[in-house]
Amino acid sequence: MSGTYLGMPxxxxxxxxxxxxxxxxxxxxxxxxxxxxxxxQAVAELGDWQELRAAGAALKERTLRHxxxxxxxxxxxxxxxGGHVHWAQDAAEANRxxxxxxxxxxxxxxxxxxxxxxQEIGLNxxxxxxxxSAHETDLAExxxxxGDDLPSHILVPAIHRNRDEIRDIFRSKMGDRGRAAPKNLSxxxxxxxxxARLHLREKFLxxxxxxxxxxxxxxxxxxxxVVESEGNxxxxxxxxxxxxSVVGIEKVVPTWQDLEVFLQTLPRSSTAERMNPYTSxxxxxxxxxxxxxxxxxxxxNGRTDALADTxxxxxxxxxxxxxxxxxxPVYERAGGHAYGSAYPGPIGAILTPQLRGxxxxxxxxxxxxxxxxxACYEVCPVAIDIPEVLVHLRERVVEGGTVSVRGRRTTVKPxxxxxxxxxxxxxxxxxxxxxxxxxxxxxxASHARRLTPRRLPLPGAGRAWSDSRxxxxxxxxxxxxxxxxxxxxxxGSADSGKAEVRERGExxxxxxx
Amino acid sequence: xxxxxxxxxxxDALYPGTGQAVVTLLERLGVEVGFPEEQSCCGxxxxxxxxxxxAAPLARRYADVFRDYxxxxxxxxxxxxxxxDNHPRIDAEAAAGTAARTYELxxxxxDVLGVTDVGAYYPHTVTYxxxxxxxxxxxxxxxxxxxxEAVKGLRLVELEGAEECCGFGGxxxxxxxxxxxxxxxxxxxxxxxxxxEAVCTVDNSCLMHIGxxxxxxxxxxxxxxxxxxxxxxxxxxx
Numbered sequence: 161m162s163g164t165y166l167g168m169p170x171x172x173x174x175x176x177x178x179x180x181x182x183x184x185x186x187x188x189x190x191x192x193x194x195x196x197x198x199x200x201q202a203v204a205e206l207g208d209w210q211e212l213r214a215a216g217a218a219l220k221e222r223t224l225r226h227x228x229x230x231x232x233x234x235x236x237x238x239x240x241x242g243g244h245v246h247w248a249q250d251a252a253e254a255n256r257x258x259x260x261x262x263x264x265x266x267x268x269x270x271x272x273x274x275x276x277x278x279q280e281i282g283l284n285x286x287x288x289x290x291x292x293s294a295h296e297t298d299l300a301e302x303x304x305x306x307g308d309d310l311p312s313h314i315l316v317p318a319i320h321r322n323r324d325e326i327r328d329i330f331r332s333k334m335g336d337r338g339r340a341a342p343k344n345l346s347x348x349x350x351x352x353x354x355x356a357r358l359h360l361r362e363k364f365l366x367x368x369x370x371x372x373x374x375x376x377x378x379x380x381x382x383x384x385x386v387v388e389s390e391g392n393x394x395x396x397x398x399x400x401x402x403x404x405s406v407v408g409i410e411k412v413v414p415t416w417q418d419l420e421v422f423l424q425t426l427p428r429s430s431t432a433e434r435m436n437p438y439t440s441x442x443x444x445x446x447x448x449x450x451x452x453x454x455x456x457x458x459x460x461n462g463r464t465d466a467l468a469d470t471x472x473x474x475x476x477x478x479x480x481x482x483x484x485x486x487x488x489p490v491y492e493r494a495g496g497h498a499y500g501s502a503y504p505g506p507i508g509a510i511l512t513p514q515l516r517g518x519x520x521x522x523x524x525x526x527x528x529x530x531x532x533x534x535a536c537y538e539v540c541p542v543a544i545d546i547p548e549v550l551v552h553l554r555e556r557v558v559e560g561g562t563v564s565v566r567g568r569r570t571t572v573k574p575x576x577x578x579x580x581x582x583x584x585x586x587x588x589x590x591x592x593x594x595x596x597x598x599x600x601x602x603x604x605a606s607h608a609r610r611l612t613p614r615r616l617p618l619p620g621a622g623r624a625w626s627d628s629r630x631x632x633x634x635x636x637x638x639x640x641x642x643x644x645x646x647x648x649x650x651x652g653s654a655d656s657g658k659a660e661v662r663e664r665g666e667x668x669x670x671x672x673x
Numbered sequence: 674x675x676x677x678x679x680x681x682x683x684x685d686a687l688y689p690g691t692g693q694a695v696v697t698l699l700e701r702l703g704v705e706v707g708f709p710e711e712q713s714c715c716g717x718x719x720x721x722x723x724x725x726x727x728a729a730p731l732a733r734r735y736a737d738v739f740r741d742y743x744x745x746x747x748x749x750x751x752x753x754x755x756x757x758d759n760h761p762r763i764d765a766e767a768a769a770g771t772a773a774r775t776y777e778l779x780x781x782x783x784d785v786l787g788v789t790d791v792g793a794y795y796p797h798t799v800t801y802x803x804x805x806x807x808x809x810x811x812x813x814x815x816x817x818x819x820x821x822e823a824v825k826g827l828r829l830v831e832l833e834g835a836e837e838c839c840g841f842g843g844x845x846x847x848x849x850x851x852x853x854x855x856x857x858x859x860x861x862x863x864x865x866x867x868x869x870e871a872v873c874t875v876d877n878s879c880l881m882h883i884g885x886x887x888x889x890x891x892x893x894x895x896x897x898x899x900x901x902x903x904x905x906x907x908x909x910x911x
Binding site: 171172175176179180185489490493494527528529530531532533534535537538551553554555556557558559581582585586588589591592593595598602605614621624625627628629630631632633634635637638639640642643644647 | 684687690692693708710711713714716718719724731734806808810836843845847850851854856857882884885889
C-alpha cells in the first residue's frame, strides 16, 4: 500500500470533491443499498435480534471494564499454548515488533489476511521501508493494493471501484507483483475472481510468514478467531511457518461461549450472511500442524485512553461489521476516503478522534461528519450510541476538556477556528434567556422580512445554506406576538385559568416558506 | 389537565402558522392550551454543535418554565427528542420534572388523547417524510401515518427512501453543506417522483431544508407541517 492518510484535508473539504464524483456516488449508492437491504432481511430472520444486540453490548462492556484482567489471562493462555505475546503501546512500536519478527525469519515477503489493525498502524508501509513486501490476499484489499489506493470501507475496501476499474487495475498492475492477469481479461466477476485466485495461489504456496489480525481473542484458552468469506485467511493462517497476529486490545472476550453471540450478529450485520463461509480458530502452536512459530502483538494505540472516557469508550465495543457505513447517508455520498483513516463512516467518525485525538483539522472535523440521523445506532449489533459519542466529541472540539493521553490526564484546549460560531452560540443563548430581547429581535426580523434575499452572495454560513437552498423568510408576525395579540399577555401562564378562545377562525399565515 | 405549547424557536420566528394550527387543532379536540411566554429554545443547536455549556441554561430554563404543566406539546420531533433524551443528560435533576411529560404533537394526539381521526379535511395528495429524530429518537412509529390516513380527502403516497435523512442535521447543513445538499437533492428527487402536492413532516426544521431545496429546483411540491394538515377542516380549510 503506497497511499497514506497523512496530511489529508478536513472532512468537508474532501467531501466537497467526492460528492461531485458521480462515478463514485453511483458505485457507493449501488453497493451500500444492496448490502443494506440484505442485512435487514438477515437480521429480521432472528426473533431474538434485540436480545442478541443487548447481550453483545453487555459482554463487551463488561469485558472492557475488566480489560486488564482478561488481557493478562489471555497472555498466560497464549504463552502456555506455545505462542509469544508482545505488547505495543502505539503504531510505531507495533510496526517495529512485526518488522523485527519478519527480519528474524530471513524472509522478505509476507502474506496478509485482511486486517483493520494493520491498516490502522500502516504496517505495509513500515515493512516496505525494511525491504519486506506485504501481499494483501483479500480480494478487495488486493484491488486496493494493486491500484496504489486506500481502502474506503471496513468490509469492502474497494467499494468505491466498479468492475471496469477492477479489470483495468488487474490488467495493468497484477504482473508487477507476481502472476499477471490474462491480457484479454473481461469485467465478468468470475473471470476477475479467477485471475485473483491464480495470482494469490502462488503467494500462499510460497509464503513462509503470514500476518493477520483477529476478530476475537478468547481469554480463557488463548484462542484467536478470524471470520472471513474467501478462504484466503484460512490459507494464510495455516500454510506459513510463522504467523504474526496484530490485534487491538479491545478484541478480547472472556470465554468461548461469548462467541455464540458475536458469531450470530457479526456475519448478519456485515455480509448479511447467516454464517460466514470460513471461521478459523487457533490456539498457540501445534506440532506438525500449521505455523510452528506464533506471535501475538497486542495493540493499544490510543485504546486505553479511549477507555478512560466514560462516554466515548463504547466505541471500543465495535466488532468492525460496517453495518453503520452501509446505512449512513453521509458515508454514501462522501465516500470512505474523506474520513482520512482506516476507519471510515460513523464508527470512524467516533473512533479516529479518540485514537488520534482532535488536534488536527481533519480529526476535529470528523465528529461533525454526521447529520445525527441515528441510522448507525439503530443497526449497530453492539448498540454503540454513535450520535451520543459524536456530540460528546463535538463538545471536546469546541469546549475542550480533560482527556487521557498515554495514560496521563491532559487538558485539551478548545479548537481554533470556531470563534465566530462560539460568539453566535453565546449570543443566541443570551437572547433565548431574555424573552424581551427575543421578541424584539423577532419583530426586527419581521419588519425586514421583505429585504431577506433567497440567496446570500457573501461567504459564510448563509451562503453555505443558500448555494443549494432558498433561505427561509421570517414570518410577518412571530407566534408569540400572534398569541399576545389574540390571547392577551397573561393568557399563557399556568395560573391564568381559562384562556378565552378568540379568533378561532383566523387565517394562519406561516409566511416563511 | 394542564397542557402547554412549546412552540420552539424556529416555529416561533419562521413558521408561526404551525403553532396556530396546533392551537386550533387542540382546542377543537377540547384541550385548553397554555403558552408560557417565558419559553424560548430547547438548546438543541448549541448542544448538538458541542456547546453543552451554552445549552445547559436553556435546558434548565425549559424545566423552570414548564414545571407546572401536566403535558407539554411540541410540534417538532427533534426539539421533543432534545428535551426528552438530552435534557436529562445535561441536568438530570432539572429535567426530572419536565422531560418525561414532553410530547411531540402526534404522540400527544395518539397516546394521551387517544385519537387518530381528528376530524380534519385536506383534499390533497401528500407524501410523508419521517424525520430522523421523530423516527429513531422518539420512536414515533406509525402514529403520524395513522393520523394522516384518517384525514378526509387526503391521498397518501409512498416516498422512496422515506426513512433516509433529508440532510438537514442542524449546523450540519452549513458545516458540511456539500454532503447536506447532496442528501437534500436525493430527497427532493424522490419527493418529485411521487407527484405529491405536498410533503409532510413533523418537523419544520427539516422542512426548511427540504422546502428550500424544492424551491431552488423549481419543484411543485410544497412543504407542510402535519399540524397544518390536521388543523384543516371543511369549514376552515388550510
